[in-house]
Amino acid sequence: MSDYQNRDDLGLARELIALAPTEAKAFLGMKAAAERSDGVIPDKYRELISIAVALATQCAYCIDAHTKNAVQAGATREEIAETAFIAAALKAGAAVGHGLLALRLFDEAGAR
Incomplete structure (x- = not known):
């Protein structure tokens, strides 16, 4: 595939x-x-934000387009790398947050 x-x-x-x-x-x-x-947010930062969201949502087309735009806006390889790890950390954080929800729902279901 x-x-x-x-x-x-x-x-x-x-x-x-x-x-x-x-x-x-x-x-x-x-x-x-x-x-x-x-806007108030400079182009480079808009593109880095867009890359982070694209990585979190796993949109290959968005990653492609916004990485090219970020390069044109002056982003560095190091900024792209940091953006990737920030996105990964926040996505993992969301899983932990949903884990808290799952525990509460488990307790509410009377399984505790």
Whole structure:
């Protein structure tokens, strides 16, 4: 399944947008707001945040696009590496947080 995700799939974007124009317009508007260059957060940091989210959500296409954008915005390899570990730590933290929820739900189910 090495070809399961393929950069060529991005060529289907226009077709996907055409098939659901209302939803696509809303998504593209949100994407444009997140990627705007006139905000308080500088472009490089926006891209590092985007990479962290892409790593946590495991979107290969987003990792590809935002890593390229981060390079253009001046990010370093070290910043990408730190971003990866920050994303990993927070994703692991979310698992621990959900573990707390699981314990409470276990107790509420009367199994304690």
